[in-house]
Amino acid sequence: MKKLGIVGCGAIGSSLAKAIAEGKAGNVKLISLYDKVFDRALKLVKELKDNIKACKTFNEFLDTKPDFVIEAASQEAVRDYSERILEMGAELMILSVGALLDEALRLKLDSLAKSKGLRIYVPSGAIAGLDGVKATRNSKIYKVTLKTTKNPRALERAPYITEKRIDLKNLKEVKEIFEGTAEEAVKAFPANINVSATLSLAGIGQKRTLVKIIADPKTELNIHEVELEGDFGRIYFKMENKTHPENPATSYLAFLSALQTLNSALSYGLIIGT
Ligand SMILES: NC(=O)c1ccc[n+]([C@@H]2O[C@H](COP(=O)([O-])OP(=O)(O)OC[C@H]3O[C@@H](n4cnc5c(N)ncnc54)[C@H](O)[C@@H]3O)[C@@H](O)[C@H]2O)c1
Known part of the structure; x- marks a missing residue:
């Protein structure tokens, strides 16, 4: 054991x-x-x-x-x-x-x-679909984009928000607050945008994976939309994740994914999926 x-x-x-x-x-x-x-x-x-x-x-x-x-x-x-x-x-x-x-x-x-x-x-963490992303590495990928939408509460402690003095507390409307590469995103939002890191490691890397972060005061979900285009066609997937009850920055799915990764790591026999 x-x-x-x-x-x-x-x-x-x-x-x-x-x-x-x-x-x-x-x-x-x-x-x-x-x-x-x-x-x-x-x-x-x-x-x-x-x-x-x-x-x-x-x-x-x-x-x-x-x-x-x-x-x-x-x-x-x-x-x-x-x-x-x-x-x-x-x-x-x-x-x-x-x-x-x-x-x-x-x-x-x-x-x-x-x-x-x-x-x-x-683990795939807060996103699904990495099986498809990994498969496309065997083909030519033109672009990978991630659009993440969260409640401002989940974003307000990020270094980028403090440094740029962005007022998220009084936000009433949807606002795009960041656009850049995955490499820039994980530095600007270290506790928020792990998904962009996993996506870029599975796909075309941190310099070519593009990330947008949106603050939406009306959502209680962590929403991730991923789009890939390449010789294989187009892949689009959207996650509408409930947040973890103990941490609004974290999707509940991230815990479930870690648990399943542990299960797979400890298992022998049949393995399903990429
Ligand atoms: N891969 C994904 O998709 C994904 C999704 C959500 C969260 N995450 C990441 O997973 C990690 C845990 O998320 P969470 O929601 O449980 O965070 P959390 O803030 O609820 O808990 C983190 C805990 O780790 C402790 N900690 C931080 N740095 C430490 C250190 N250097 N040594 C010992 N303890 C330390 C903190 O005191 C805290 O108790 C975070 O880094 C988060 O960004 C990844």
Whole structure:
């Protein structure tokens, strides 16, 4: 049975921990939790009423020797911890996928995982349709665009909003607040636009994937519209995601996707889909 550790006890990490405790993830035992806000890990351990360690430091977390780690924390966490997790010999799932648009980091982690015979899982997260996007890489792709619409509440803490002094609190109408490449989007909205990172890694890369972000005070959904054109024809898909009850910036689907990725990673036999 795999021993699992989770870094980040917020919306996704807590939902995953609870689902795993309920046996929804297959042959795995949750052994340790780490959050830079220790009380969050402690609170979750108390809720789970199981023999799980809430760790005060990342070193303490590594000492519990998980052989599968889920990062559900932040881009900073991916940068600071991934190498040490892989060095220890654990497989890794990354939710804060924006961090992987740093090419040097991505290549380093990829090559370390290969040298150790380990996998790094990046769930589809808040979008579906990546099977189609991956398939089109074998053809010529002319363009990939992502249009993301969220309630201003989900966007207001982003560095881009603070730096540009955009007033989202008093927004009454739909407003386009950002247009740029996926590379620019993940820097401007590090906790919001992981979808653009996953899409660009699956498709034509962070410099050619174009992103628009719209604030809509009348929506309670996280809406992602993706369009691809190429030799294969045109693909268009639209996600209308409910937000996670604990975090309006996060789609509930992102948690479901991480849970399913874990299930697949732990399974043998029939594999359906790309
Ligand atoms: N891949 C996707 O499609 C997708 C979708 C939604 C969210 N996400 C990303 O997944 C991550 C988790 O999302 P969430 O909604 O659970 O966030 P959240 O803010 O609810 O929880 C994150 C938790 O991680 C902790 N944390 C942050 N940095 C840390 C660090 N360096 N070390 C230890 N703990 C740290 C925080 O204290 C917090 O408790 C975020 O980075 C988010 O951007 C990805």
